[in-house]
Amino acid sequence: MTDTDREVSSPFQSPPWFTVAASAVGTDHVREGTGKQDAVARHPVGGSWIIAVADGAGSAPYSAEGAALAVEAATHALEQLLMTNPTLSIDLEEAIVEAMLEAADRLQGLAAERSEPVSAFHTTLAVCVIDGWRVSSGQVGDGFLVAELDDGSLQALAVPQKGEYANETQFLTTISSRDEIETATVEGIRGLAAMTDGLLRLAAQMPGYAPHPRFFGPLFNFARSATSEVKGCEELTGFLASPRVRARTSDDLTLVIAVRQAPPAEPSAEELPI
């Protein structure tokens, strides 16, 4: 944060959020040589944060590109909107749906340009906008979004859209109407976690996808105590690569954590109290 930023702070401004993220290729994908098909983005806009995670389908040849484009297109559309409009004047859920539909259009466009079926780019997409003390989200597929409320309790914002069978879900590339995007808003939050399905069976209790408190509690505490963004991301990457995680899942893993608290600033001469 620069001094200029600080000058514009006012008591009415949104509280600061701190985010860390990590995304790692799954051991299955290393073995099969397919590379990572997950994509992730987190962008601050004013006092808000846009967070997106996507998981390209294993069977689709260009799903890594699909996931990357979905995340890029949706976050870009939201950035444009949030940069020119105060968040309080916007229906955030509606804005997220529009951004996701825009991403779906871009995927159709990419497929047409490449003369490939859009199924070659199959991807899921989960998007959230954190604004002050609230978060809004939209999801197509099997991402998992969990909010930590001010009292420390956990609430799932988005749980996987599953078919009857374990290996079925929805894709952004197959939706036929905006109603297939599931939206939610939760107020009074102090933390948010977003992940693709690789970590799902570790983080949620089946059936019903109840967030597992002993998974999320330490995770949010870790983010709150991180000394810097770079270090936090490094540690999170280390966690995703750790043997105890790898023993439980061979899929790509993506995890974003946001906490409503600025990290301790690096001590510098200017910041010492006079």
Place this chain on the structure above:
Amino acid sequence: MSTMLDQMEFADNPEPRCPVVLLLDTSGSMSGKPLQEVNQGLQLLSNDLRQDTLAALRVELAVVTCGGDVSAMRCTQGRTERIPLDAAQAFMTADQFEAPTLTASGDTPLGRASRDALQLLRDRKAIYRSQGVDYFRPWLFIMTDGQPTDRDWETAAEELRAEEQRKGVLVFSVGVEGANLNALSKFGERQPLALKSISSSPGAFREYFSWVSKSLSAIAQSRPGDQIALPPVDWANVQV
């Protein structure tokens, strides 16, 4: 690594399951070499699936025999016994499954066997749902050398085909030498395959069961959005 991340504990969830029924013709005409080959094939299947850690935990096998009457075989912990067609007892995870030694006798009530097998799979899914266990689409493998001998087999075949159309089950039928492939083709959506004859192709049964094992391994590790690439079929007369 951060001690805080070390404090994270993981949810303990049951593995998703893939229920599989092997519907095997054990009528009199299968006696001798064909059934010997089936028994060896089951041994191979059991060994192969145990080698695959995911499949061993996720694939649940039930053996339904069709020879004179229809029954399920429970084959685990060194014991093989005929049991009632009960979804709570008939399925064994692949790491528990021990290959039974089947004997042949009687006619081929394939219609009834198909209906019973389908009911087992439906009941098994209901058990998974009640216990909050995720599951994959059930598989039904049919192997026969003959002609259905029960009166209303065609109705049963049509029921199975309708269930497959509803994506309730995947059916793979194999005709051993002498099978009425035309009748077999009515059970399910896919054309049955004719197993190469034992005399011309001694390894055909072995290859078939190895193919079953590889297919189940592929399912057991599939993730959302995966299209399952089944291994090539080289044990049949017709390529698919």
